[in-house]
Amino acid sequence: MDENTIFSPPPNINTQNQNPIVPPQPENLPTSPPPSIISKILKIILGVAVVLTIIFLIYNFVLPKFFPAKINKVTLTYWGLWEEASVFAPIIDGFEKEHPNIKINYSNQDIKEYRERLVTRSNNGNGPDVFRFHNTWVPQLTELLLPLPSNVITKEDFDKNYYPVAKKDLIKNGAIYGIPLHMDTLNLYINRNLFQASSLSAPTDWIQFGNYSRQLTVKDENNNIKTAGAAFGTYGNITHAPDIISMLFAQNGVNLDDISTNTQAVSDALSFYTSFALVPGNVWDNTLDSSIRAFASGSLAMYFGYSWDFFAIKSMNPDLSFDVFPVPSLPGRDVTVASYWAEGVLSRSTHQKEALLFIKYLTLKETEQRLFTEQSKKRNFGEPYARMELAESLKNSVAYPFVANAKLAISSYFVDGTYDNGLNSQMNNYLNIAIDSILEGTSPQSAAETLSQGATQVLRQYGQ
Incomplete structure (x- = not known):
């Protein structure tokens, strides 16, 4: 080449007979599937979805109409x-x-x-x-x-x-x-005919109760009671005796959850109760029939009872006329038993x-x-x-009447008619002994102390 030549064209190279230059391809490059394969996959997925939907609808909405599911009762x-x-x-x-x-x-x-x-x-x-x-x-x-x-x-x-x-x-x-x-609640049943014959109304306090019960009592020449003024004073032949005595305890300020805290009040209540069965002024005694039978027969003027006694009395004597009133009370002590x-x-x-x-x-x-x-x-x-x-x-x-004074009612473990052979029966047994002992000559104070000790023992047995 001439050294004075600054630029000269490249030599004329004939490429007609040479292979074109191809850039190198990367190895293992994935290739896209043909459109026909994607379409097939989509159709399969859609078909499966349709089948599953049909199965779901049949299982949940069609089959239950013909084959109701069994309910585990x-x-x-x-x-x-x-x-x-x-x-x-x-x-x-x-x-x-x-x-x-x-x-x-x-x-x-x-x-x-x-x-x-x-x-x-x-x-x-x-x-x-x-x-x-x-x-x-x-x-x-x-x-x-x-x-x-x-x-x-x-x-x-x-x-x-x-x-x-x-x-x-x-x-x-x-x-x-x-x-x-x-x-x-415990209420007072009165024989309507006996009260009307004596021009008396239902007693509201214990003074009236005592006076009326003696006025209504009829005795024969041998001093045997023919018509009793009230079922009051004994234990064995008085229906609901423990309930009645519980009412007296409560009205006299006794704590029925622990009667040992006031044995004097217990003694006073026991003395008052048993006085109605002590001669000569007794209105009731142990020789008489059960109080509910006596009342149903018309030979008892006043009976303490609950609502279910109404049906028992009516079944024994459908023609008996009687009324139900609140129990007598001490002044400011309107308390009954539930x-x-x-x-x-x-x-x-x-x-x-x-x-x-x-x-x-x-x-x-x-x-x-x-x-x-x-x-x-x-x-x-x-x-x-x-x-x-x-x-x-x-x-x-x-x-x-059986709910009229329910807001003033208290409960007591001394209670009749549960047949529990447990707490109630054991408490009642001590109460029975106390009443019988007083009628036989034991002092009310001594009977009250024995009762308190026995009741405390029973309550402790049951975690009270």
């Missing part, structure tokens, strides 16, 4: 007292319609040895899921009673709807152990959830009213309402 056993199954049938039917997976087997139990049977069966694993128990039995059944949760009833609702005595009896250490379906039953759930039930649903339904206001209606078809009236708000609806009913 839970059967609850409910132990009641006194009421026939026919009375509870409409109540149970209503519950089962709302809860088709729950069946209720109602069993009307015999009151005799009921508490013992309840405890034994429950401990053996074949007790009831829901059961009725007396208002004084909580200390004996603490291990068997399931505390009711707030979704069944709150403490505020209990306080609002039920009588103070129920709050005291059924709420322990903040836990609610039962809900009553009825309330009952004896009633509540419904509870067994703590060992294997169906607690369902049992709680049932007891919640049982204790609804509407259920209580329906139950009263069903009971009234069988007898003069149903069990007096447990709910305070329903008391006024009984105002023109013969049932009203």
